[in-house]
Amino acid sequence: MALTGDGGDKGVAVEASTHPKSQAESTIAPVQGAGQLVMRQAMAEGASNWEATEKKEAYGGPEDQIDGEVDMDDVAFIELEPEEEDPAAESQWKMLGRYYAQRIPNADQLFERMNVVWQLRTGMTYVPLKDNFFIITFYSKGDFNFVSRGGPWIFKGYPLLVAPFIGAARPSETILNSVPVWTRIYDVQWNKQTQAMGRALGGTLGKGLEVDIDEARQGLNEYLRVRVELPLNRRLQTKITTRVKGKDDLETYELKYERVPYFCFKCGFIGHEKEGVREGDTGVGQIRVQYGVAHIATPEI
Template sequence: MARYQDIYAQLADLDIEGEENGEFVLEDGVEEEINKYELCLVGRFLTEKNINNGAMKTKMADVWKPAMGISIKEIEMGFYLFQFYHREDLQWVLNGGPWSFDNAILVVDVIPSGEEPLKVPLWHLNFWIQIHDLPTGFMFEAVGKQLGNFFGEFLLYDDKNNTSIWRECMRIKVCLDVRKPLKRKKKITRKNGSEFVVSCKYERLGEFCFSCGLISHTERFCRRYLDKRVDGPKEWGSWLRAPPRRGLSQARSKWLREEGDVDWESKFGRSDDTRVLRKGWSKIQEMR
């Protein structure tokens, strides 16, 4: 009997909750130092449609062409883990885009060390946008930064777009929050009080809603559209999509010459000797 009394006394003195919640520090060297997701991106497609995983994997691999290959796995419905095998391949995909499959835009991001893929917020996309209808005197980077921070968050100014004598638009890279509607235009006031309006076009813009301006769905799944809260003309439309910058299906004519291409003549046999002969022939024609 005394033995059982001793046991009951010991149990009474135990503070299980206190021991469980007490400080417990791991010794140095036992934590995982390597980020197992270092060469991975997590992503999701902005669509309400079902994704054909087999077709998507083939399409994305063909588009990205990673030199060391890629593995793609659906870790939860609608969320994908893209595993690369070289940092250059991962960085190329991360810097490019926006990417899409079946017109559904893909949001991807890196996975910080110690973080789980499904906990990474996937709300931001980097887009190249074109600013149209800017007067010539406003085609410089300082203006681009201000406009970039209006249409999204300014990231980069394309100074190579300024090499031509005539520029159709300004080109800047911005970060967009996919939870907000696409911005379409901006009225700007000069110092003298006069005003003008610039319009924005988005490069490689996939499907989006013409009723609310969000790129997370189309009208088919838009609550605003389904509730018939949209009257009159749509405020968004396909005109927000910038046309492709290069005609991939058209071969470039050898007779087209870029401004400043001083080597064009030599590329096509227009050497100095050829120019001399041409000048000589012109003089003969004048004498006639």
């Protein structure tokens, strides 16, 4: 094969044919006619299919070009045998992770940091997926339980969301959209600083996980402390308003969050960056509260 040029940096490949076609072989040439591209065929006698093709003047459907019966079914179906449980798979403690940020992290740095924070006894491995998702495999049940029940796990200000990996789920069904955060509810009446009140108030913010009540100091605290799964599709709340059934009086309780991941001081959403929020986005123009460091509390030791 030789490359010939036209005076510039372009060229065309020229190759001598080692097996030239005989006169009996067919040739296909595109010809424009009647607004359609038709195929002209010079063939040996007896080529009935090609002769029929040459006579077609209009395309009437698949049956015009397909030999035999046309199958228009567009769904492939198979009935599978039930799969048996694999006992060996239970020895691998897998978790799905999602780094919730508007940027792509350095995965090695992320999990090196998590390895230190988690203080793993037996180690882990991870496999990156798309959209900042990861499959994390732990080598012991203890490490798995510690990570799944703890958090929030934060790297460079943004949360690594985790949940048990469900192998039977489809990727399109995989959702990680909440982060566990200890929330302080301030100025609750002395006689209402109870587990029941904590669950009721925390439930207005998200899924309640735990109420921290020190029996020795119950009814003597400045705030109720509740651990809540905060939904990421809802801006941080700055207060809770309540009313007793049958009464008109309203009670308002201010909120602060411990170890809350980065949230936008303009729109109030976790994981957002102020520079990426435009006026009018997510109702920003209607915000009546001011987000800031006043809504962040120093974690209790």
